[in-house]
Amino acid sequence: MAEDLLRVRNLSTRFFTEDGQVNAVESVDFDVRDGEVFGIVGESGSGKSVTALSVIDLVESPGRITSGEIWYRNPDLAEEVREDNPDAVDGDFVDVRRVPENVRRALRGPSFSTIFQDPMSSLNPSLTVGEQIAEAVEVQRRARSNPRSTRSRTQGFGLGNLLTSTLLPSQGYVSDESRAEAIELLEQVGIPDPAERAEEYPHEFSGGMLQRAMIAQALAGEPDLLIADEPTTALDVTIQAQILDLLRDLQEDTGMSIVMITHNLGVIARMCDRVGVMYAGEVVERGTLEDVFDDPVHPYTQGLLGSIPDLDDPAPRLQPIEGNVPDLYDAEMENRCYFADRCPKAMEECLHKPPEFDTETGESREDFADRAASDHGAKCYLAQHEYDPSQALPEGYFGSGTDEAKSASGTARGDAASEDEEVSADD
Ligand SMILES: Nc1ncnc2c1ncn2[C@@H]1O[C@H](COP(=O)(O)OP(=O)(O)OP(=O)(O)O)[C@@H](O)[C@H]1O
Numbered sequence: 001m002a003e004d005l006l007r008v009r010n011l012s013t014r015f016f017t018e019d020g021q022v023n024a025v026e027s028v029d030f031d032v033r034d035g036e037v038f039g040i041v042g043e044s045g046s047g048k049s050v051t052a053l054s055v056i057d058l059v060e061s062p063g064r065i066t067s068g069e070i071w072y073r074n075p076d077l078a079e080e081v082r083e084d085n086p087d088a089v090d091g092d093f094v095d096v097r098r099v100p101e102n103v104r105r106a107l108r109g110p111s112f113s114t115i116f117q118d119p120m121s122s123l124n125p126s127l128t129v130g131e132q133i134a135e136a137v138e139v140q141r142r143a144r145s146n147p148r149s150t151r152s153r154t155q156g157f158g159l160g161n162l163l164t165s166t167l168l169p170s171q172g173y174v175s176d177e178s179r180a181e182a183i184e185l186l187e188q189v190g191i192p193d194p195a196e197r198a199e200e201y202p203h204e205f206s207g208g209m210l211q212r213a214m215i216a217q218a219l220a221g222e223p224d225l226l227i228a229d230e231p232t233t234a235l236d237v238t239i240q241a242q243i244l245d246l247l248r249d250l251q252e253d254t255g256m257s258i259v260m261i262t263h264n265l266g267v268i269a270r271m272c273d274r275v276g277v278m279y280a281g282e283v284v285e286r287g288t289l290e291d292v293f294d295d296p297v298h299p300y301t302q303g304l305l306g307s308i309p310d311l312d313d314p315a316p317r318l319q320p321i322e323g324n325v326p327d328l329y330d331a332e333m334e335n336r337c338y339f340a341d342r343c344p345k346a347m348e349e350c351l352h353k354p355p356e357f358d359t360e361t362g363e364s365r366e367d368f369a370d371r372a373a374s375d376h377g378a379k380c381y382l383a384q385h386e387y388d389p390s391q392a393l394p395e396g397y398f399g400s401g402t403d404e405a406k407s408a409s410g411t412a413r414g415d416a417a418s419e420d421e422e423v424s425a426d427d
């Protein structure tokens with residue numbers, strides 16, 4: 001079995017808004033192994049993007065990581081920070097939350113890189129594609145040779161924008177070497193005539209080609225982990241498939257790991273080795289693709305999988321489940337299974353928050369220090385025992401009925417009102 005590259009433990013991220021505290025990510029655990037594609041899937045608003053942003057420390061105010069550990073396996077880094085930050089090191093792993101900020105920031109690019117749905121969030125319209133990829137190459141090279149000096153260089157969202165706007169000459173190539181490397185990268189991501197295309201501006205590229213250019217930029221630092229947040233959602237289906245194949249090929253060539261965030265179960269099925277299903281800020285089920293797709297335990301996963309549309313199907317991606325993702329205001333979150341109000345198998349015990357159970361043994365694996373018996377876990381009592389209809393919650397318990405029942409159960413915000421929103425969960 002491949003080794004873990006990343007171990008995320010008990011990660012929680014909150015937004016402290018004027019309307020109250022939003023528990024966007026709640027006690028999330030997952031691992032990403034060497035050279036695998038790990039999928040994160042779930043309806044809109046389930047916390048996928050905030051989880052990714054938390055890993056790369058790009059959560060913006062009023063958001064903040066409030067707890068958790070993010071262990072990244074990197075022997076060189078472990079060596080480098082061990083003396084000053086002994087608590088941050090465990091063998092070859094470094095808890096990136098416990099290293100100084102400049103060290104953590106320096107990981108963006110050479111260790112963790114990102115691609116998003118919108119290539120223009122990472123590409124600068126006023127520079128040629130080649131110039132800005134060359135600059136990414138150059139910056140990563142400098143970062144590698146002096147990791148502690150990169151504070152201002154890798155700061156901010158869209159690495160590319162920042163690099164191109166603030167720190168290097170704004171026109172032209174830094175060196176022939178980086179130019180050559182940029183052209184090589186463009187070739188690697190399947191852009192034909194890369195030397196000519198390098199001289200063009202982003203607006204001269206088609207959507208698919210722009211996506212490839214953004215991937216080239218993201219690969220400039222030779223990252224260990226590429227986080228891809230809905231990378232193909234905006235593209236038409238043929239191009240989508242090409243980009244996904246490209247990512248898979250690049251993953252195999254480089255040995256990097258990919259975290260693939262998507263609404264699209266077809267994308268997960270096509271790309272991923274292992275998968276985590278998110279609901280209301282939690283990873284409610286995780287395991288190998290086969291575990292989760294062939295043998296789902298959580299009724300939420302079962303609901304999502306109700307139909308698996310294939311990639312050629314441009315229709316909505318997830319099976320609609322009646323009801324809504326809660327909006328995650330702390331004041332409205334009860335200490336119960338968050339899915340219980342939509343769950344066809346909700347039982348009385350679901351009014352207490354379930355721990356994560358190992359689906360093989362049915363035992364709680366809350367204490368992740370001892371590695372679980374199987375790789376397949378679910379935060380649902382049905383992983384522990386069979387559904388017991390005699391324990392079923394009475395119909396209307398969560399207030400699809402009277403207002404009184406509604407306020408009694410505390411599910412405050414529009415269960416029915418925005419029902420159609422989640423169906424088209426593909427923004
Ligand atoms: N800047 C912010 N301020 C307040 N709340 C936020 C902010 N950013 C995200 N959230 C909240 O965090 C929760 C998780 O959002 P997130 O973007 O991670 O969902 P997602 O699963 O990526 O959804 P989508 O599939 O639509 O991209 C949501 O309830 C969202 O409203």
Ligand code: NI
Nearest residue numbers: 048049050229
């Ligand atoms: Ni998102």
